[in-house]
Amino acid sequence: QVQLVESGGGVVQPGGSLRLSCAASGSIFDIYDMGWYRQAGGKERELVAIISRLGFTEYGDFAAGRFTISRDNAVNTIYLQMNSLKLEDTAVYYCKAFVPVPSTNYWGQGTQVTVSS
DSSP states (O other), rough: EEEEEEEEEEOTTTTTTTEEEEEESSGGGGGGEEEEEEEEEEEEEEEEEEETTTTTTETTTTTTEEEEEEEGGTEEEEEEOOSSSGGGGGGEEEEEEEEEEEEEEOOOOEEEEOOOO
């Protein structure tokens, strides 16, 4: 079992920045990759960014150049630095951890990010 706790959401003006954190606990050595997804009202959940155990990263098209995912293995935490935020970035942001054996996705409770003027 893996537990995930997100933090760092809030309200920010367009053009502003936020940093999200996701701390993992439990069977952390079984985790292959961790990442961020988001879901806006009435839309499907979409990939924001993921980072593998070896540090390889992948971003959603909208995130490239504005968002940066990173990890601190010493504290079992990943971060999402979000810059140049836009109104359309408003969503609930979820942290996910993938464990390959058995194939399981663990999700955090979500943190609200609201971009508003």
